[in-house]
Amino acid sequence: MTATGNTVLIMAGGTGGHIYPGLAFADALREKGVGVRWLGAEGGMECSRVAAVNIPLDLVRISGVRGKGIRSWLRLPFRLLRAVLDARASLKRNRPDCAVSFGGYVAGPGGLAAWSRGIPLVVHEQNRIPGLTNRVLARLARKVLQAFPGTFTDGLAQTCGNPVRDAVVSMAAPSERFENRSGSPRLLVTGGSQGARSLNQCIPAAVALLPEGLRPMVWHQSGRSDVDDTIALYKKSGVEARVEPFIEDMASAYSWADLVICRSGALTISELAAAGLGSVLVPFPHAVDDHQAANAEVLVAAGAARMIRETGLTPPALAEVLEGLLGNRDQLLLMANKARKQAVLDSAQKVVAACSEWFES
Numbered sequence: 001m002t003a004t005g006n007t008v009l010i011m012a013g014g015t016g017g018h019i020y021p022g023l024a025f026a027d028a029l030r031e032k033g034v035g036v037r038w039l040g041a042e043g044g045m046e047c048s049r050v051a052a053v054n055i056p057l058d059l060v061r062i063s064g065v066r067g068k069g070i071r072s073w074l075r076l077p078f079r080l081l082r083a084v085l086d087a088r089a090s091l092k093r094n095r096p097d098c099a100v101s102f103g104g105y106v107a108g109p110g111g112l113a114a115w116s117r118g119i120p121l122v123v124h125e126q127n128r129i130p131g132l133t134n135r136v137l138a139r140l141a142r143k144v145l146q147a148f149p150g151t152f153t154d155g156l157a158q159t160c161g162n163p164v165r166d167a168v169v170s171m172a173a174p175s176e177r178f179e180n181r182s183g184s185p186r187l188l189v190t191g192g193s194q195g196a197r198s199l200n201q202c203i204p205a206a207v208a209l210l211p212e213g214l215r216p217m218v219w220h221q222s223g224r225s226d227v228d229d230t231i232a233l234y235k236k237s238g239v240e241a242r243v244e245p246f247i248e249d250m251a252s253a254y255s256w257a258d259l260v261i262c263r264s265g266a267l268t269i270s271e272l273a274a275a276g277l278g279s280v281l282v283p284f285p286h287a288v289d290d291h292q293a294a295n296a297e298v299l300v301a302a303g304a305a306r307m308i309r310e311t312g313l314t315p316p317a318l319a320e321v322l323e324g325l326l327g328n329r330d331q332l333l334l335m336a337n338k339a340r341k342q343a344v345l346d347s348a349q350k351v352v353a354a355c356s357e358w359f360e361s
Helices: 016-031 046-051 070-094 107-116 132-137 174-178 197-208 224-237 250-256 266-275 288-301 315-326 329-340 347-358
Strands: 007-012 035-041 057-060 098-103 121-125 143-146 186-190 217-221 242-244 259-262 278-281 305-307
Touching: 007 016, 007 070, 007 107, 016 035, 016 046, 016 098, 016 266, 016 347, 035 046, 035 070, 046 057, 057 070, 070 107, 098 107, 098 132, 098 347, 107 121, 107 132, 121 132, 121 347, 143 347, 174 329, 186 197, 186 250, 197 217, 197 224, 197 259, 197 315, 217 224, 217 250, 224 242, 250 266, 259 266, 259 315, 266 288, 266 329, 278 288, 278 315, 278 329, 288 305, 315 329
Parallel strands: 007 035, 007 098, 035 057, 098 121, 121 143, 186 217, 186 259, 217 242, 259 278, 278 305
Antiparallel strands: none
C-alpha cells in the first residue's frame, strides 16, 4: 500500500525517448508516496527497463506499422481495437487515479481506453512538433503538457520540460567539471538508445582527419547491431575508441565528456541541457514532420550546439566542425553553460504537480 493509497498509470514505450521521461516521473511520484503502474507494449524496450525498477507492468498487443506493407495497414484497425480492449481490461483491474501518456505505440490505445473509462488523461509531448497520436489525444485529455513552448498552438498546454533522470539533473555545473581539464579533448558519441548507423560510419573517418594534437578520446554508443562494424571502422581509421552497444550510466558518460555528437531526440536535447554540454547535432532525417531538426533548434538558437543535416554529414564536413570546437576549451565551456541555461531541472516535479489534483486529498 502506498502512503497516499493513490496510483498513477504511466503509458510509455518503444524507445528511451519515451521510457526514460516516464521513469523520471515515476521516481518523483514515488518520492511523494504515490503508487505507480506502467502500461506498455508487448516486446517493447519498456519490458526490461520498467521491470528493472520494480514498477508493476501491464502489456497490450500493439506494434508499429511503418515500413511493413499494405497488409499491416489493413490490419491496423483490428489491432488497435484489440489493444484498446487490452488497455481497458488493465484499467478496470487496477483503477488508477489518472493516466499519463509519454508516447510510444501504447499511447494511442492506452489514451483512448483511459478516456473511454472516464479516467483523467494527461498527455505529455516531448518534441517541439507534436505527433499525430498526441494531437488526437490532446483533444481528449484533461491536461496537456509540453516540453518546449509553442508545441501546441492553442495556448492551453503547460510548459514543463522533459523529466530527466536524477543522476543527470544532479551533475556538477560545467565550470566545476571542466576546471583543470587538460590533455586530449573528450568526445562522446551516441545515436540514442538504438544507435545511429550514419554516425557509426562517419565519425571514425572524421576523427582520423583531425590533426594529431586535436585527436579526442572517444566514447561511442553504437547500438547493438552495429558494435562490431563500428569497432572495425575505428581500427581501420587508426583511431582508438571505447565502443559500447549501450551506455547504461549516461550520467557518467556526460560527466566525462567535453563535447557530444548525437541525434536530436527530445530526451537527448533535454539531457544535454540538464548536463550542461555542447553538442554537434545530426537530426534523424526520417523523423515525422522533421521534428528532430525542430528539437535541435532549441540548443542551436541558444548557441549551445551546431547542427549538421544528414545530407551534409561527410567525414571532411564533420572534421571541419570538430576542429573548430575541440581546440578551444573556452568555447566548449561557453556552449556547455548556454546548454545548462536551457534546462528545466525540476521538470519531473512540474509534471507531478500538474497531475496532483487527482491523487492529493
